[in-house]
Amino acid sequence: MNSLDNLECVTLFVADLARTRAFYEAVFDARPIYSDAVCSVIGLGGVMVNLLQATEAPQLVQPVVPAPSSTGPRMLMTIRVADVDAACARLRQSGVELVNGPIDRPWGRRTAAFADPSGHMWEIAQEIGS
Numbered sequence: 001m002n003s004l005d006n007l008e009c010v011t012l013f014v015a016d017l018a019r020t021r022a023f024y025e026a027v028f029d030a031r032p033i034y035s036d037a038v039c040s041v042i043g044l045g046g047v048m049v050n051l052l053q054a055t056e057a058p059q060l061v062q063p064v065v066p067a068p069s070s071t072g073p074r075m076l077m078t079i080r081v082a083d084v085d086a087a088c089a090r091l092r093q094s095g096v097e098l099v100n101g102p103i104d105r106p107w108g109r110r111t112a113a114f115a116d117p118s119g120h121m122w123e124i125a126q127e128i129g130s
Contacts, residue, residue, distance in 0.1 A: 009041070009048040010077070013057040013066055014118040020051050023117050026094050044079070054118075069119040076113065076121045084110045084126040091124075104128060 014020040021040045024030050030042035030049075038053040057066040067074070081087045084102045091098065091114060099121070101112025110126045 007047055009050055011050040011052050011060070012116070012118065012120050013054040013069075014051050014116075014120075015054055015069060016117060017051060017053045020117045024049070024051065027091065027096055027116075073115070073119060073121040076123050078111075078123040078125050081124045081126055084112055084124055087124045088112050 012020075017038065017040060021032070021035075024040075024042055028042065028044060030044065032040045033043050033048060034041040038056045040051045042049050042051070052060075054066065054069075088098060088102055091112075096114050099113040099115055102110055103112070104110050108128055110128045111123050113121055113123045115121050
């Protein structure tokens, strides 16, 4: 397989693995596929999300130096849902504070965004009529 169209895993560098893992278990109802002292891999749909202790990141990206989470988000991961408002209610019940939304966007989506404990941005999106 030489094509680059089969996303398998997204690795997120996290400041506090235990806290972030608990967040993903509560918010996404995800259980680890693999876990050790420095990482926890969960499945979301057909993609694995590797929560990796930030101290382990340099070996994966050297010679580039990973940016600290305090520099702000550099990506947004989107999950399609059937009802953004219902998903927002569930997130709030789990103690998640929304960064924005729900908002009807001009490109035909209703969205809301939130961050994990390490500042990684997630968006939930619902297709809306035009």
